[in-house]
Amino acid sequence: MKVAIMGYGTIGSGVAEVLRVNQEILKKKIGEPVELKYVLDIRESIPEDNDKLINDFSIIENDDEVGLVVETMGGIHPAYEFVKACLEKGKHCVTSNKALVDACGSKLISIAKAHNCNFYFEASVGGGIPVIRTIHHNYAGENLIEITGIMNGTTNFILTNMREKGADFGETLEEAQRLGYAERDPSSDIDGFDTSRKTAILLSMASGNRCRHEDIYTEGIRDISKLDFSYAHELGMSIKLLGSVQQVEDKYFAYVVPMMIPKSDPLFSVDGVFNGIRIVGNCLGTTMLYGMGAGKLPTASAVVSDIIAAVRHKNEFQGIGWSENMLEIEPMGSNAFSYFIRVEGTSSDIEADLREYFLNEDSELKPIVLDNRTDEFALLTDVMFEDDFLDNVKAFEAKTGRRIFHFIRTEKET
Amino acid sequence: MKVAIMGYGTIGSGVAEVLRVNQEILKKKIGEPVELKYVLDIRESIPEDNDKLINDFSIIENDDEVGLVVETMGGIHPAYEFVKACLEKGKHCVTSNKALVDACGSKLISIAKAHNCNFYFEASVGGGIPVIRTIHHNYAGENLIEITGIMNGTTNFILTNMREKGADFGETLEEAQRLGYAERDPSSDIDGFDTSRKTAILLSMASGNRCRHEDIYTEGIRDISKLDFSYAHELGMSIKLLGSVQQVEDKYFAYVVPMMIPKSDPLFSVDGVFNGIRIVGNCLGTTMLYGMGAGKLPTASAVVSDIIAAVRHKNEFQGIGWSENMLEIEPMGSNAFSYFIRVEGTSSDIEADLREYFLNEDSELKPIVLDNRTDEFALLTDVMFEDDFLDNVKAFEAKTGRRIFHFIRTEKET
Numbered sequence: 064m065k066v067a068i069m070g071y072g073t074i075g076s077g078v079a080e081v082l083r084v085n086q087e088i089l090k091k092k093i094g095e096p097v098e099l100k101y102v103l104d105i106r107e108s109i110p111e112d113n114d115k116l117i118n119d120f121s122i123i124e125n126d127d128e129v130g131l132v133v134e135t136m137g138g139i140h141p142a143y144e145f146v147k148a149c150l151e152k153g154k155h156c157v158t159s160n161k162a163l164v165d166a167c168g169s170k171l172i173s174i175a176k177a178h179n180c181n182f183y184f185e186a187s188v189g190g191g192i193p194v195i196r197t198i199h200h201n202y203a204g205e206n207l208i209e210i211t212g213i214m215n216g217t218t219n220f221i222l223t224n225m226r227e228k229g230a231d232f233g234e235t236l237e238e239a240q241r242l243g244y245a246e247r248d249p250s251s252d253i254d255g256f257d258t259s260r261k262t263a264i265l266l267s268m269a270s271g272n273r274c275r276h277e278d279i280y281t282e283g284i285r286d287i288s289k290l291d292f293s294y295a296h297e298l299g300m301s302i303k304l305l306g307s308v309q310q311v312e313d314k315y316f317a318y319v320v321p322m323m324i325p326k327s328d329p330l331f332s333v334d335g336v337f338n339g340i341r342i343v344g345n346c347l348g349t350t351m352l353y354g355m356g357a358g359k360l361p362t363a364s365a366v367v368s369d370i371i372a373a374v375r376h377k378n379e380f381q382g383i384g385w386s387e388n389m390l391e392i393e394p395m396g397s398n399a400f401s402y403f404i405r406v407e408g409t410s411s412d413i414e415a416d417l418r419e420y421f422l423n424e425d426s427e428l429k430p431i432v433l434d435n436r437t438d439e440f441a442l443l444t445d446v447m448f449e450d451d452f453l454d455n456v457k458a459f460e461a462k463t464g465r466r467i468f469h470f471i472r473t474e475k476e477t
Numbered sequence: 478m479k480v481a482i483m484g485y486g487t488i489g490s491g492v493a494e495v496l497r498v499n500q501e502i503l504k505k506k507i508g509e510p511v512e513l514k515y516v517l518d519i520r521e522s523i524p525e526d527n528d529k530l531i532n533d534f535s536i537i538e539n540d541d542e543v544g545l546v547v548e549t550m551g552g553i554h555p556a557y558e559f560v561k562a563c564l565e566k567g568k569h570c571v572t573s574n575k576a577l578v579d580a581c582g583s584k585l586i587s588i589a590k591a592h593n594c595n596f597y598f599e600a601s602v603g604g605g606i607p608v609i610r611t612i613h614h615n616y617a618g619e620n621l622i623e624i625t626g627i628m629n630g631t632t633n634f635i636l637t638n639m640r641e642k643g644a645d646f647g648e649t650l651e652e653a654q655r656l657g658y659a660e661r662d663p664s665s666d667i668d669g670f671d672t673s674r675k676t677a678i679l680l681s682m683a684s685g686n687r688c689r690h691e692d693i694y695t696e697g698i699r700d701i702s703k704l705d706f707s708y709a710h711e712l713g714m715s716i717k718l719l720g721s722v723q724q725v726e727d728k729y730f731a732y733v734v735p736m737m738i739p740k741s742d743p744l745f746s747v748d749g750v751f752n753g754i755r756i757v758g759n760c761l762g763t764t765m766l767y768g769m770g771a772g773k774l775p776t777a778s779a780v781v782s783d784i785i786a787a788v789r790h791k792n793e794f795q796g797i798g799w800s801e802n803m804l805e806i807e808p809m810g811s812n813a814f815s816y817f818i819r820v821e822g823t824s825s826d827i828e829a830d831l832r833e834y835f836l837n838e839d840s841e842l843k844p845i846v847l848d849n850r851t852d853e854f855a856l857l858t859d860v861m862f863e864d865d866f867l868d869n870v871k872a873f874e875a876k877t878g879r880r881i882f883h884f885i886r887t888e889k890e891t
Contacts, residue, residue: 346494349769370618
């Protein structure tokens with residue numbers, strides 16, 4: 064199989080490296096060599112593969128020898144136009160570009176189908192974690208109740224450091240930027256948009272229909288403080304940025320929010336730049352896939368797994384993907400959580416109000432007080448719908464004159 | 478696709494249940510219904526599928542409508558003869574039977590190939606953990622340096638309980654037997670043979686050649702004591718029964734042994750009846766797959782994933798498996814470990830000997846003493862080859878007159 068790589072940045076050059084380093088293994092496993100013919104990039108020279116460097120896309124498009132194209136340019140344009148043109152010529156396309164998959168996936172999948180080739184995107188979610196293909200192959204017969212993941216290494220690095228060092232968000236972000244784990248403009252990571260795109264792709268895989276990441280309720284980690292982690296520590300919990308997809312009968316729920324999670328959650332121990340994706344099936348029970356969610360070679364390795372699949376399904380559309388039908392996501396307010404809340408003052412004179420707004424009748428009131436503070440305390444509420452919770456916060460504040468300083472959604476220890 | 482189930486025990490009846498409960502999802506995902514036609518079993522009646530119960534294998538063998546046979550009888554005979562006969566008729570066969578896959582896998586794979594059908598065995602290792610297909614699909618282009626797993630729920634339940642409750646092996650085994658997590662004759666689990674069979678299957682998947690589990694060095698957990706866990710706790714480590722496969726250049730290493738592992742190992746948090754399999758690739762880095770390694774429905778779910786694959790590859794041998802060439806496993810003595818050793822007496826008057834036999838020149842001697850004991854202390858040795866270590870233990874005991882009471886191989890914190 065002769066291939067072209069479009070975009071020789073971190074991932075594109077990583078793909079060239081994996082193809083070079085593991086060429087013998089690849090040849091043995093798939094029965095033929097994978098040969099890099101072109102690298103499309105605007106730079107003037109590249110190490111190792113300089114003789115393959117071109118800057119005119121039409122050379123790839125019009126070369127019938129090229130059976131597969133790797134898109135690692137990033138962004139939507141001209142990635143979309145290039146991939147579309149290649150698929151229309153019957154060339155398989157594989158990408159690590161989650162923005163492209165999220166925005167144009169269903170269209171590209173249907174073009175691939177029409178031209179009997181494949182559009183693969185294993186690397187677009189979770190880097191080296193085998194999540195797309197596992198959902199397609201292993202869990203196709205499952206009613207997938209839930210997929211919840213830590214899918215952004217930057218935010219997980221920051222949150223892990225805040226927990227371990229007792230540091231605040233701002234200084235930890237600066238350290239992450241110094242170390243190259245966070246970008247100079249970190250918004251896409253820390254405001255949750257990267258996780259939101261990946262969540263949209265998982266929702267599409269699980270439901271079989273397309274969705275827009277803009278329709279997924281998304282909160283980032285800017286408001287998580289050192290103090291929140293002190294309470295979490297006291298509770299034996301941790302705080303993670305989670306993207307979650309849930310199915311209840313034929314309704315779909317999805318959100319990206321920081322959550323407080325207990326030790327019993329397998330995502331609890333997913334630390335630093337590692338990612339983890341928990342998948343719950345109605346028969347399967349709970350599984351978790353763990354690995355490097357980003358990084359040059361792990362992501363390139365996932366791209367190469369797509370190249371292998373394309374060689375193995377050379378003349379056949381494999382059907383990994385979803386339809387062009389639009390999925391409706393249930394509103395955020397209809398999700399139910401237990402909430403960690405930080406309340407102004409002490410609990411002693413407002414016990415009845417706390418009970419009324421945040422606890423079930425038979426629940427015990429267990430305020431958490433740090434270092435004998437009197438300016439605030441915390442509480443885990445019982446499970447309630449988000450709409451009700453937000454109403455109750457307002458009603459509680461109005462009635463008691465006490466502020467709820469901050470809340471974090473939680474999973475209670477099961 | 479019309480299917481027959483051979484053996485209606487826990488897993489077989491679980492497969493029937495998953496096919497029943499998730500029939501609509503299956504039909505939607507694979508484009509046709511999966512219809513249970515026969516259940517082969519010696520019992521006289523079964524719930525739910527009684528009208529399908531037969532006790533004559535030749536009915537399945539000779540019914541051309543049956544395109545796929547599920548083997549969940551266990552044991553090697555007559556499972557082997559039945560599966561062979563079905564494959565020779567071009568019927569796909571799927572199994573959860575690790576003894577069959579370990580002993581006859583390469584033969585059955587080559588019969589399937591000759592008759593252009595498939596022999597699948599996802600459920601034979603790790604239950605609902607998608608390990609076989611992940612190695613075949615996602616990691617086919619990787620140089621797999623290591624696959625190490627907690628693959629037996631019974632032993633992991635026992636070890637987790639010993640750690641959490643500070644209990645000894647005997648009483649914990651009895652509790653596991655009372656709860657139904659351990660069998661009355663627990664040898665296959667606690668002496669490591671179950672893990673050894675699964676390790677052999679993973680070694681075959683990784684190497685592409687067949688091997689015998691009898692050739693894999695195997696130790697169980699009978700000798701792990703409460704005291705070992707006290708030391709492990711002191712060291713911030715845990716003790717797990719691991720099956721491990723490693724590749725160094727073209728040499729293969731494999732063993733099943735209890736190991737002391739640090740918190741940084743993703744297997745550290747795999748507790749209770751859960752299983753976890755860590756896979757390390759040369760480009761991929763470290764990944765870990767986690768889930769229910771046994772149990773009726775999780776295992777049945779993995780069997781159903783094989784049924785899906787067979788429907789999707791109806792007229793095509795997919796090539797998941799290995800050759801009939803025999804793999805040579807390197808001798809146990811050529812593996813290198815750090816060792817946790819428990820030594821008689823105190824360290825004060827034998828420091829030079831401890832250094833000579835167990836530490837590198839520039840290493841610091843750090844004896845671990847529990848509760849001011851003088852009858853024994855412990856030590857983590859530097860990394861050495863197992864052959865050298867065993868020689869050194871003998872030499873040390875001869876020279877000092879002190880016994881090494883017990884040792885456990887360890888991974889040092891990285």
